[in-house]
Amino acid sequence: MRPSLRALLASRAAWRESFSVRGRDVARWFPGHMAKGLKKMQSSLKVVDCVIEVHDARIPLSGRNPLFQETLGLKPHLLVLNKMDLADLTEQQKIMQHLEGEGLKNVIFTSCVKDENVKQIIPKVTELIGSSYRYHRAENLEYCIMVIGVPNVGKSSLINSLRRQHLRIGKAARVGGEPGITRAVTSRIQVCERPPIFLLDTPGVLAPQIESVETGLKLALCGTVLDHLVGEETMADYLLYTLNQHRLLGYVQHYGLDTACDDVEHVLKSVAMKLGKTRKVKVLTGTGDVNVTQPNYSAAACDFLRTFRSGLLGPVMLDHDILEGHPSANTDP
Numbered sequence: 001m002r003p004s005l006r007a008l009l010a011s012r013a014a015w016r017e018s019f020s021v022r023g024r025d026v027a028r029w030f031p032g033h034m035a036k037g038l039k040k041m042q043s044s045l046k047v048v049d050c051v052i053e054v055h056d057a058r059i060p061l062s063g064r065n066p067l068f069q070e071t072l073g074l075k076p077h078l079l080v081l082n083k084m085d086l087a088d089l090t091e092q093q094k095i096m097q098h099l100e101g102e103g104l105k106n107v108i109f110t111s112c113v114k115d116e117n118v119k120q121i122i123p124k125v126t127e128l129i130g131s132s133y134r135y136h137r138a139e140n141l142e143y144c145i146m147v148i149g150v151p152n153v154g155k156s157s158l159i160n161s162l163r164r165q166h167l168r169i170g171k172a173a174r175v176g177g178e179p180g181i182t183r184a185v186t187s188r189i190q191v192c193e194r195p196p197i198f199l200l201d202t203p204g205v206l207a208p209q210i211e212s213v214e215t216g217l218k219l220a221l222c223g224t225v226l227d228h229l230v231g232e233e234t235m236a237d238y239l240l241y242t243l244n245q246h247r248l249l250g251y252v253q254h255y256g257l258d259t260a261c262d263d264v265e266h267v268l269k270s271v272a273m274k275l276g277k278t279r280k281v282k283v284l285t286g287t288g289d290v291n292v293t294q295p296n297y298s299a300a301a302c303d304f305l306r307t308f309r310s311g312l313l314g315p316v317m318l319d320h321d322i323l324e325g326h327p328s329a330n331t332d333p
């Protein structure tokens with residue numbers, strides 16, 4: 001019999017109040033090699049009428065690259081919060097108010113896998129361009145839009161989705177589950193005929209410095225950095241902490257665990273055993289070598305992350321702490 005949520009909650013002693021990372025070598029998680037991409041984007045700006053910044057809807061209030069505003073900030077700007085199919089948007093109104101407070105008035109939530117809300121983008125962009133001065137480009141009836149954002153948020157997917165919606169044709173931009181698929185600013189890709197709109201896809205660019213350890217972990221959970229740079233087990237621990245904090249206990253049923261638990265070693269061990277992700281190791285005892293079955297923690301951590309990212313553990317809002325006005329105390333990177 002599956003344990004009820006009430007039983008799960010009652011069975012818990014205490015959840016962790018905060019999350020700490022051993023070692024904290026956050027600089028290593030986010031190598032500062034992305035300035036070149038930003039320079040290239042800047043040099044293409046003169047032909048650009050509007051910038052669409054794509055970000056992950058699970059972290060609407062953190063992890064955006066502040067350099068975008070500094071270097072590309074003069075153009076009309078639309079923030080597209082993508083992957084809304086994976087995000088808990090119960091507090092969407094509060095999120096919008098928060099963003100408006102930061103000066104971000106033009107925001108659209110989308111899902112490119114479901115083509116949800118993508119149709120709102122072209123009318124919004126046309127309106128923004130119409131109300132701005134197109135320096136040197138007043139006579140040109142074609143619009144050029146640059147799509148920017150941190151890695152793996154769905155920039156290329158958005159371009160493909162726009163083409164499906166407006167031109168009824170398929171892929172033009174390469175999409176992938178890992179960060180760093182788009183390597184350079186692409187040549188113009190048409191997404192609409194009336195008005196003629198062309199997009200420039202760009203490589204994902206992370207901020208050179210991450211504002212806090214927790215922001216780094218949120219970005220990592222959303223797949224914006226390669227997992228091995230942060231460490232799958234560290235990420236699995238942060239995921240477990242977050243799910244428990246928000247009482248998102250779907251992982252217990254998904255993996256058939258006895259109860260919710262905040263101890264990552266215990267959870268990963270159970271996951272590994274349930275999935276048969278084990279390995280045999282030789283242990284030297286007084287009577288000679290003995291083969292012992294040990295859980296493969298790393299494989300279990302990878303499965304936990306994959307399951308979370310595919311949405312099987314339910315929609316999440318990783319920026320709850322900011323929405324509630326108490327971002328993590330763990331703020332020094």
Ligand SMILES: Nc1nc2c(ncn2[C@@H]2O[C@H](COP(=O)(O)OP(=O)(O)OP(=O)(O)O)[C@@H](O)[C@H]2O)c(=O)[nH]1
Pocket residue numbers: 082083084085086110111112113114149150151152153154155156157158174175176177178179180181182183202203204205
């Ligand atoms: N669930 C979900 N997945 C999405 C959505 N949009 C994109 N993806 C997935 O996210 C991953 C990254 O998508 P891309 O379009 O390659 O992202 P990108 O921002 O262009 O990535 P870089 O080239 O690394 O900067 C792919 O596995 C996509 O299938 C969405 O709306 N929902």
